[in-house]
Amino acid sequence: MASISREQIVENLVKLLDEEKVVTDEQVLKDSSVDRFRRYEEIHGFYTQPLPAAVVYAGSKEDVASILKFASEHSINVVPRTGDSATEGGLETAVEHSIVLDGSGMNEIISIDPYNMLATCQCGAPLQDLEDRLREQGYTTGHSPQSKPLAQLGGLVATRSIGQFSTLYGGIEDMVVGLEAVFPNGEITKIKNVPRRAAGPDIRHVIIGNEGALCYITEVTVKIYKYSPENNYLLGYTLDNMKTGFEILREVMVNGYRPSVARLYDEEDGSQHFSHFAEDKCVLILMAEGPKPLAEATGKAMEAIVEKYAECEKVDHRLIQVWFDNLNWDVSKVAEEREEIFATKNISNTTEIAATWDKIYDIYKVCVERIRTEIPDITLIGGHSSHSYLNGTNMYFVYFYNVVDCSPEEEISKYHLPIKRIIVEETIKAGGSMCHHHGVGKHRTPWIKDEYGSSYYILKTLKEAFDPEGIMNKGTIFPGE
Numbered sequence: 001m002a003s004i005s006r007e008q009i010v011e012n013l014v015k016l017l018d019e020e021k022v023v024t025d026e027q028v029l030k031d032s033s034v035d036r037f038r039r040y041e042e043i044h045g046f047y048t049q050p051l052p053a054a055v056v057y058a059g060s061k062e063d064v065a066s067i068l069k070f071a072s073e074h075s076i077n078v079v080p081r082t083g084d085s086a087t088e089g090g091l092e093t094a095v096e097h098s099i100v101l102d103g104s105g106m107n108e109i110i111s112i113d114p115y116n117m118l119a120t121c122q123c124g125a126p127l128q129d130l131e132d133r134l135r136e137q138g139y140t141t142g143h144s145p146q147s148k149p150l151a152q153l154g155g156l157v158a159t160r161s162i163g164q165f166s167t168l169y170g171g172i173e174d175m176v177v178g179l180e181a182v183f184p185n186g187e188i189t190k191i192k193n194v195p196r197r198a199a200g201p202d203i204r205h206v207i208i209g210n211e212g213a214l215c216y217i218t219e220v221t222v223k224i225y226k227y228s229p230e231n232n233y234l235l236g237y238t239l240d241n242m243k244t245g246f247e248i249l250r251e252v253m254v255n256g257y258r259p260s261v262a263r264l265y266d267e268e269d270g271s272q273h274f275s276h277f278a279e280d281k282c283v284l285i286l287m288a289e290g291p292k293p294l295a296e297a298t299g300k301a302m303e304a305i306v307e308k309y310a311e312c313e314k315v316d317h318r319l320i321q322v323w324f325d326n327l328n329w330d331v332s333k334v335a336e337e338r339e340e341i342f343a344t345k346n347i348s349n350t351t352e353i354a355a356t357w358d359k360i361y362d363i364y365k366v367c368v369e370r371i372r373t374e375i376p377d378i379t380l381i382g383g384h385s386s387h388s389y390l391n392g393t394n395m396y397f398v399y400f401y402n403v404v405d406c407s408p409e410e411e412i413s414k415y416h417l418p419i420k421r422i423i424v425e426e427t428i429k430a431g432g433s434m435c436h437h438h439g440v441g442k443h444r445t446p447w448i449k450d451e452y453g454s455s456y457y458i459l460k461t462l463k464e465a466f467d468p469e470g471i472m473n474k475g476t477i478f479p480g481e
């Protein structure tokens with residue numbers, strides 16, 4: 001693939017940037033060849049992906065431009081990275097002598113503009129830092145993924161991420177106002193900040209969700225909102241089955257209510273969080289927020305909807321609040337989980353999909369049943385819906401399994417991929433989307449043509465136009481040769 005040797009790549013990188021920005025330490029390279037998808041191998045000291053030639057720490061958009069131009073000229077694969085919390089193999093260095101281009105040092109919060117309700121950050125700004133700064137001033141981005149303590153603005157935009165309050169604030173695609181990105185030929189492009197535009201197609205969406213396979217995001221401007229948690233109207237219920245829960249979520253959404261949180265857990269997934277009050281029960285959580293009159297009206301209307309369903313029993317909202325306050329994952333929780341996996345050989349993974357209201361329950365049911373009967377050593381299979389829309393909702397499948405009679409490298413082929421295959425294939429067959437918010441990464445790429453159907457023509461033409469040398473994150477979204 002690369003037209004020059006590994007040594008020449010490193011020599012040139014050092015000439016292009018300062019020496020300390022180019023790292024070739026073996027352990028750093030090993031850690032940078034994978035992401036969370038391969039953590040079972042990594043925990044056991046196995047690294048099965050080709051090691052990158054170097055990890056390069058960009059300090060500016062000009063650094064990014066010079067590295068991408070150099071990589072294009074010599075056909076070198078580049079894997080963009082910011083917070084390093086990817087779950088689907090998006091950070092795997094799929095080919096020899098890749099460059100991992102890390103933007104975590106570009107971490108400035110450039111401006112907070114409460115008059116126009118905008119915040120602008122470099123790609124490596126941690127969302128947690130931005131959110132903390134905003135909340136001190138009475139504002140919020142409204143973006144609250146579970147990975148908030150880990151993820152950074154570039155990666156959050158690159159994966160079309162979504163947070164716990166999405167039903168009100170939307171996903172990141174609804175929050176981005178303008179942004180800056182560098183393309184593989186070194187072109188630095190900036191999309192300005194305006195409240196709306198109708199000057200042709202919305203080209204922000206070429207960049208949002210590109211997973212580092214088309215361009216490198218260097219700066220992002222997001223909307224900000226007034227933050228008034230004192231008005232939150234939190235509701236929790238137990239119920240007997242998911243079908244009722246989906247019906248309630250649908251009724252809330254199609255009647256025009258906009259809760260910030262709308263979550264429905266099945267018994268198995270719920271048992272991890274709510275066993276102290278909901279044994280063998282599904283759990284429904286709704287929250288309204290915003291200005292007090294609006295939050296109260298929305299909260300009361302949702303209460304009235306749920307009350308019509310006799311099987312729903314209200315629970316003390318403080319029990320839900322405790323769970324909610326401990327939902328996010330920071331570095332220490334990740335480290336704890338790794339130790340537990342090593343000790344127990346029991347690992348959990350997730351796959352998230354979306355579908356319209358008429359399809360979601362059937363997809364949920366068939367996937368859970370198939371995984372339970374077809375996959376060995378399962379210790380938990382369940383899931384939750386956490387993001388609802390006028391037209392449908394998502395399903396976030398959660399599965400735990402014991403890794404039995406196989407080497408660390410075989411964990412993926414024996415368990416993780418066969419489970420993902422069931423979920424992805426059943427979802428696409430039913431007409432849903434195989435990917436709701438974690439990105440395609442490397443491991444859902446085999447189904448990308450099935451996902452897009454005839455519109456794959458549009459997607460592939462973007463790749464051919466913007467990345468003709470195919471240097472951007474090989475194997476991610478776009479199948480390799």
Ligand SMILES: Cc1cc2nc3c(=O)[nH]c(=O)nc-3n(C[C@H](O)[C@H](O)[C@H](O)COP(=O)(O)OP(=O)(O)OC[C@H]3O[C@@H](n4cnc5c(N)ncnc54)[C@H](O)[C@@H]3O)c2cc1C
Nearest residue numbers: 082083084085086090145146147152154155161162212217
């Ligand atoms: C415990 C845990 C909980 C999570 N919870 C959520 C959740 O609630 N919601 C959610 O949406 N996701 C969640 N995720 C997934 C992940 O955190 C998000 O997808 C996040 O957006 C990734 O951001 P990052 O900065 O860590 O990006 P990285 O992990 O560094 O990269 C992610 C992808 O984006 C590309 N990329 C990174 N930076 C750039 C850039 N500057 N330009 C172009 N491409 C780039 C990478 O090549 C890669 O393909 C979770 C992950 C973990 C580990």
